[in-house]
Amino acid sequence: MDRDIGLAVVDDDPLFLDYVSNLLALQGGMRVTCLESETALFETLGQEPFDCILMDYDLGQNNGLSVAERVNAMLSDPPPIVMLTGGGSERTAVKAFRSGFSDYVSKRDLKVTELVGAVRGAVDRHEAARGARARTEALQERLEFNATTGLYDQRFMQARLADFTAPGAARRFAVIVIDIGELATVRAELGYMAGQRLSNAFAAELRNHLSAGDIAGHLGEDGFVVIVDRPAALTDVDTMVQRLRQALTRGFTLDRAQVHLAPQIGVALHPDTGTRGDGLIAAARPATSGEAATVTAFSATTTVGDGAIAPAARAEAQAGQTPITQATERRKERRQRVLRQAKILINGQSTIIDCNVRDLTASGARLRVGSYFAVPAEFDLAIVGTGMTRRVTTRWQIGRDIGVEFVVGAA
Missing domain, CATH: 3.40.50.2300 (Response regulator)
Known part of the structure; x- marks a missing residue:
């Protein structure tokens, strides 16, 4: 030295x-x-x-x-x-x-x-x-940083909140909690990887609307948390959250599916609302339906891109049904709506999976299985009660829905 x-x-x-x-x-x-x-x-x-x-x-x-x-x-x-x-x-x-x-x-x-x-x-x-x-x-910070989403993991965010709320800390900051209940539906309907892709896409959109100095990270599988340590923003935190809500309410496309996200956003202030990190997160969590909100909470109106969702899709979302809709496609043949039991036969009959035939045309069908699995590229389809077994090729799969095309000339 x-x-x-x-x-x-x-x-x-x-x-x-x-x-x-x-x-x-x-x-x-x-x-x-x-x-x-x-x-x-x-x-x-x-x-x-x-x-x-x-x-x-x-x-x-x-x-x-x-x-x-x-x-x-x-x-x-x-x-x-x-x-x-x-x-x-x-x-x-x-x-x-x-x-x-x-x-x-x-x-x-x-x-x-x-x-x-x-x-x-x-x-x-x-x-x-x-x-x-x-x-x-x-x-350690790099290990706690998710390079895919560009946000910190939950442990890092909890540690930062602990630093911000250490004994004697008097700094004023805001905690914003964003819950996305639709992610659970996406994972159930489209599979875990689709849910992860959607979470990554939402995280990228969230990053685009943060200011320098804001600290953002994951909060469980279905949420995010943002620490805002900017005095200028804290003077009108409600307006800031409203703008964030409007920017994040939108639709995302996953393959042939469109997912409409309506994130719930809440905010809590330190030390006004609480002086402990876990208490601030609990206070900032938006109240679920039927519960009284203890802090300001916003229920976003869903949009897709820059346009509004069709009235039917909005009514479906408000009724608590799936936020997932199938992308519109042009068909060469008339589609017949049916509901028939069928069986997917893989490798001859070594594996048999029950399914329903929902749509049927001369060249193919839309199937729905009871739970998600990765369907093979080609298999046999036996429609119960008709005596018909057809060789089919998988054209697409969205969660439990599978589009197949009949192999010409195959029995």
Whole structure:
């Protein structure tokens, strides 16, 4: 280390204090502050940071071990402490290291090179440890960052809220909670991967409407949380949430399916609403149907892209039915609405899956199975009660709905 070291020397012997401080200032190249008591040390620590503390073991009523404990409790990142003692016993040295002292130097036959080496070595080790902690924290933050969605995971958000609401924290900030109940329906109807794709698409849209400094992350599988730490935004947080709600209410396309999301958004303020992270999230959660909202909550009106949903789709959503609709397609043949039992025969008849035939044309059909599974590219379809078994090719699959085309010439 080439820079000067800011050193506090604490010793209740004025003569030795003057001797050591002059020695370190002249030959060690250090900026030395002389302190004759622990009281002077704590008064100075509150005003001036030090790179290292050189402390006598015997400080009158208290020894250096108890003083060091107070220093470590007082500061979040305390400087390293090197102990000076006239006794030089091995037992005292062991106590010093167990109490967190960085090094130990005996006053007997004191050599300036040894003293300077102990102080500089303590500072070097402390800065190396600080750098290692910073790298570890950066790595941990990357691990807690979802590169796919560009948002933090739930553990990181909980940790940040804990930092923001630590004892004595008086900062004013807002917690916005966004719940998307439709994601559960998408996972059930279209499969888990489709639900994940939709969550990623929504997260990307959310990122586009955040301001610099806002911290956003996941909240379970069906929600997101945003910490807003901008004084200007907090003056009109309701307007901010309204704009966010309008921007995020929209439709998304997944293959042949259109999913209409109507996110529920709520907000809570610290410290007005609460002073604990979990309490703020609970207060900000929008109330579900039939429950009284404890904070401002918004029920979004669904739109698709820049246009409104068709009245039938809106009525379906309001009735609590699926938010998923099939994309409109042009058909070459007239489709017959039917409801017939059928069986999917895979690998001959080694695997048989019950299904219903919903639509039927001369060239194909739309099937619905009881639960989602990945249908093979080609299989046999037996329609119960007709004696007909046809070879079919899978043309599309949206969750439990499967579109098939009859193989021409196959029995």
